[in-house]
Amino acid sequence: MNIMAFFGRRDDSASVAKNRLKILLEHERGGNSSSDAKLISSLREDILAVVARHINIDPDAVQLEMDRTGDTTTLGIDIELPDTDIRKSA
């Protein structure tokens, strides 16, 4: 019964191998990370410029993080705003 179960579901050693490789190679592929770094840097500059038009912020307060997991890539944007006097006078 166990043996038959192995045929249908892929919880065998080859599947483990495939998953390990996919995770490992995502980290090792240098090409992606260097082009990602460029993209993040230019996005960060643009976002900072837009936000700074409306709010007084510290340039270091804008943080971007890109995360690639499987087929999905997410971009996290974290902007720390000052407590008071955030609005620029129009």
Place this chain on the structure above:
Amino acid sequence: MSNATVIVVTSGKGGVGKTTSTAAIASALAKQGYKVCAVDFDVGLRNLDLIMGAERRVVFDLVNVVRGEASIKQALVRDKKLDNLYLLPASQTRDKDALTDEGVASVINELRMYFDWIVCDSPAGIERGATLAMRYADEAIIVSNPEVSSVRDCDRIIGLLDSKTVVAEDGGRMPKHLLITRYDVERAKLGDMLAVDDVVDILSVPLIGVVPESRDVLKASNVGLPVTVSDEASPASKAYTEATQRLLGEDIPVTIPSEKKGLLGKLFKGRAA
């Protein structure tokens, strides 16, 4: 200008079948009537001469040619069976810097004038010998076993092909072909071995062939004949011949030729892990 195509057979990891594949594909191309030169880039550990049965006829080698100590024509060894197949052997020198970029460029350029196909057998690793073997290639055959360390190393090699070659530096993209060797259909079916689709999926390189694990490969190397010459009926030979047809642009589906051995034969077949 010539119409020659320079192919590098590469893998990163050692022992996956680069030299066997170089000899088999070079011979299969020659059998189709093309003028073919197999070049051994494994300076210090040459073996293509032995696999092709030419070891006793090596006089000069690649390093002699690069250093200007011999002409290419003096160094080329004609195959004992196929008149239009030649070998340019590697040297046995231990000097790691024996090959220079300019020297290799000039050798490859001259070979392009004499041959239709130049098949470069890369050494293992990612150092000078391997990067020079791929540097002037027009296309790459990436050899992988269905095994994690081999697949990982192929991924590194793909990165180098896309950055350290003349094609890449000129803004082009090196055409790549994936050749999976030492494949065992039964073990893949049982989930004991990465399947062809898994390896293709991970590496994202189009498949050119699947060479089954076969006793005929060792038998061919014992007698110094490429497997495509020694035993045309062998599954490995058929797989290499099909891969060569695809290399020539024929649109044929990839099959996995199988051994005609029974279950008992398989049970008693010793395999390296």
